[in-house]
Amino acid sequence: MAEDIEVKMTSQSFSQRLRSLSFSRTILPVLAIIAIIVAIILVIRSQPDRTQENAVETPPKASSAFGDVPSVAGAGVVEPSSEIIEVGTSLPGVVTRVFVEPGQQVSMGEPLFAIDDRATRARITEANAVIANARAARETARAALATAQQQRDLYRGIEDPRAISRQEVISSSGSVRSARAQLAQAEADIRRAQAARASAATELERLTVRAPMAAEVLSVDIRPGEYANSGGPQGSSAAYMEIGNTRPLHVRIDIDENEIGRTDIGSDAVISPRGMSDRRVKAAFVRAEPLVTPKTSLTNSSSERVDVRVLQLIYQIPPDQGFFVGQQVDAFVRAKNAKSAAQKNGAEKTDNDQ
Numbered sequence: 083m084a085e086d087i088e089v090k091m092t093s094q095s096f097s098q099r100l101r102s103l104s105f106s107r108t109i110l111p112v113l114a115i116i117a118i119i120v121a122i123i124l125v126i127r128s129q130p131d132r133t134q135e136n137a138v139e140t141p142p143k144a145s146s147a148f149g150d151v152p153s154v155a156g157a158g159v160v161e162p163s164s165e166i167i168e169v170g171t172s173l174p175g176v177v178t179r180v181f182v183e184p185g186q187q188v189s190m191g192e193p194l195f196a197i198d199d200r201a202t203r204a205r206i207t208e209a210n211a212v213i214a215n216a217r218a219a220r221e222t223a224r225a226a227l228a229t230a231q232q233q234r235d236l237y238r239g240i241e242d243p244r245a246i247s248r249q250e251v252i253s254s255s256g257s258v259r260s261a262r263a264q265l266a267q268a269e270a271d272i273r274r275a276q277a278a279r280a281s282a283a284t285e286l287e288r289l290t291v292r293a294p295m296a297a298e299v300l301s302v303d304i305r306p307g308e309y310a311n312s313g314g315p316q317g318s319s320a321a322y323m324e325i326g327n328t329r330p331l332h333v334r335i336d337i338d339e340n341e342i343g344r345t346d347i348g349s350d351a352v353i354s355p356r357g358m359s360d361r362r363v364k365a366a367f368v369r370a371e372p373l374v375t376p377k378t379s380l381t382n383s384s385s386e387r388v389d390v391r392v393l394q395l396i397y398q399i400p401p402d403q404g405f406f407v408g409q410q411v412d413a414f415v416r417a418k419n420a421k422s423a424a425q426k427n428g429a430e431k432t433d434n435d436q
Contacts (some may be wrong), residue, residue: 162300
């Protein structure tokens with residue numbers, strides 16, 4: 083009984099204590115401390131792992147292609163040996179047919195695409211009709227001239243001046259001159275109509291765009307039914323077609339103007355495809371462009387330039403190396419002091435061996 087009374091008194095005192103607790107002074111600070119502890123734990127767990135580990139695989143990097151011999155590095159782009167030829171049209175119109183596709187080899191004069199030629203053919207037909215009409219007029223003028231000449235000769239052959247009047251003689255001479263003028267006019271009409279037909283025939287030939295040289299079709303950006311503007315697409319730097327002689331391929335290497343003095347211009351180069359530094363191909367020197375030009379970014383936009391000038395060296399790639407037009411490569415060209423440096427390195431190795 084005494085124990086029950088004691089438990090009851092303890093519970094009553096505990097409830098009285100709870101009632102006497104102030105929420106703002108006691109409970110709220112405790113909750114704030116708990117929230118701060120939880121936030122600290124979350125921040126610590128969210129921190130990234132900054133422990134350093136060794137790389138699983140060392141990424142490839144470009145290195146000198148001539149060993150210890152000094153070289154000059156440059157970036158290059160693969161291009162056709164004829165450079166890229168952008169094909170357009172001199173006459174606008176709707177494309178009716180495309181004869182080629184990318185990757186196709188074409189010979190010189192082979193048709194690439196054709197533009198609607200119905201209006202031009204109608205002009206040729208009209209010119210032929212005008213020529214036929216002018217020729218008929220010429221025959222009429224010739225007959226009239228022959229008649230007028232006979233009439234004049236007849237009047238001139240009469241000896242008795244009383245048999246024919248002077249006015250008739252003058253009229254016959256005028257008829258001859260008029261017939262000759264009509265004949266000359268008919269001849270001029272024929273030549274004018276023939277010139278118009280020749281112009282239409284030339285335009286008809288120009289409506290079929292042909293390959294200017296034997297080359298490979300690199301890209302086709304025109305299809306039947308599309309309207310082709312003269313020159314090329316309006317508001318675009320692209321062309322309707324791009325062709326080029328890919329046998330052989332060339333690579334255009336940009337040498338920074340600060341490295342021009344060190345470059346052994348005329349020596350061979352070693353090129354590697356981007357991302358494949360372990361593959362190296364020897365390229366033969368072709369020429370050096372005489373003009374040092376501002377370096378352009380590889381976006382095919384002439385307006386995007388950086389404040390660097392480069393000397394462009396052209397090299398020929400051996401056949402069947404798997405390069406594609408427009409592919410970027412890393413290139414190395416021998417430096418001018420390459421031979422002396424090689425000899426120096428050899429002498430140093432000999433001294434070390436001794």
